[in-house]
Amino acid sequence: MLPLLEFAAGDKVLAAVRLNHVVTHIDYAGQHVRVTTAEHGEFIANAVLITVPLGVLKAGSVQFHPALPQRKQAAIDRMGFGLLNKVVLEYDQLDKPFWPEVQSFLTLRLDDVDKTKPEVAADLLPRDSITFMNCGREGERPALMAHVHCSLATFVESHTDEQVGELFGRHLARFFPEAKDTKPTRTIVTRWLADPFSRGSYSHIPVGGDVDDIKALAEPCGEHANNEHKPVLFWAGEHTLPEKHAHVHGALESGSVAAKQLLAQFPALAKRP
CATH class of the missing domain: 3.30.70 (Alpha-Beta Plaits)
Structure with missing residues (x-):
């Protein structure tokens, strides 16, 4: 998997990855987003790109404040996550x-x-x-x-x-x-269901479901008066691409899509080394 990550992200990005930082809470109520981890304190950012698997979102392992928009939470609840x-x-x-x-x-x-x-x-x-x-x-x-x-x-x-x-x-x-x-x-x-950072293998649209739920999962959100009504939560993962969900190439492509959405809202970030 490492060669694939090196190809997709590059050495500089991989060098900045913080391992063993388990995110427990994301607070986007103020001017900045505050990301709390279990053992390594808090990180503050202008925006956050969230790539945790759908199974983790369904399990409620990461708490959001304020609560996610009803449309997004309903999509999380309705979508299936198979094993x-x-x-x-x-x-x-x-x-x-x-x-x-x-x-x-x-x-x-x-x-x-x-x-x-x-x-x-x-x-x-x-x-x-x-x-x-x-x-x-x-x-x-x-x-x-x-x-x-x-x-x-x-x-x-x-x-x-x-x-x-x-x-x-x-x-x-x-x-x-x-x-x-x-x-x-x-x-x-492999034991994907027992893995607390996966809670399953990949997404699927259950009987009675709709592709609009995948679109809702991909929508940036979190805009309010305190942050100039800009979306600050961006979403990626195999569960966010309607035509390519449940595939590795879909997960990779979704990261690129979400990064472009984030940079469109915060163009100054693109100038950072």
């Missing part, structure tokens, strides 16, 4: 992997599964299937990566990496008998 986790099964060097080496993806489907008595992780899936990406084609050692969603994504977060590796290994053994004697040497599980 997709990845499970990586890494194996020691194998003379020959037990799965087809030439295939990039493997979708393994199960039929006639009793979900009330799940034997393996896949038994919890609505469509009884798991898609594995063959990472061994690109990496130095054999590895499979599964994308898990719905109830299974929540399920893996409540189990240890070792337990998940065992469950997925048993699932693979239903299709590849050789897998019974080939256990993963390492299992890596």
Whole structure:
């Protein structure tokens, strides 16, 4: 991820990033915006560009004073924030992997599964299937990566990496008998729902929702008499671009859009080194 950040932001911006500063409160009632952190005091600015994930906004982890405009808060409440986790099964060097080496993806489907008595992780899936990406084609050692969603994504977060590796290994053994004697040497599980700085994976428009909610999430706000009626809160993140939400390139582009909006209101900032 670091090369991507270096490309998008540059060395000067990255050098100014303050790590381990957890923002808890944003007060935009006065002439300036005051950003309070959990352990490192307060920062004062003319304006703030907010890029926290939608899941964090929905959880109310950052308090705003005054409260956000009704249109924006309603959009935060209505928009969905889904969960997709990845499970990586890494194996020691194998003379020959037990799965087809030439295939990039493997979708393994199960039929006639009793979900009330799940034997393996896949038994919890609505469509009884798991898609594995063959990472061994690109990496130095054999590895499979599964994308898990719905109830299974929540399920893996409540189990240890070792337990998940065992469950997925048993699932693979239903299709590849050789897998019974080939256990993963390492299992890596992402846990986006449990991450307090994510609270999920990416946004989606739920049933009954509307693209206008995404537009509302992107709108600058915070203007009032004390700050000459200029918007001082600017918003970026994958959840703020109607055509590109839920994508990394959407998140990157949204940052550029929001920065241009901010500089249009505060052109003097563009002259700073």
